Amino acid sequence: MSVFDDEHLKRQATTHVVGGDLSLLSVDELTARVAILQAEIKRIEDEREKKSAGRKAAETLFRS
Template sequence: MAIFDDESVKKPRVHEIGQDLSLLSVGELNERIVQLKVEIHRLEAELKAKGATKAAAEALFRRES
């Protein structure tokens, strides 16, 4: 129990890499696949954003040289 209401509560992990999957149903496995695909999309979007920021910074410094 949290002492203060504003303390963050850790959410249980939906999936852990290397976790034993033998006890999961087909539906649970499919749901995890969907959730992992959504997470992959989110990670790829962040990589793209960071790449754009890096490219803009490199272009800025090339002009000043």
């Protein structure tokens, strides 16, 4: 493995920083970040739905 490969792996392993500089990332790295962010959006939406369902159940219970 060359030095360049090591540097590439280090860059790829970093987390995404919202508002960070994207100009040095390759197309593959950008695609990977999009996938990571889409998965995070899905996770957040799922949690929001769970909390919303719990809230609706509580409101129904206390209205009775």
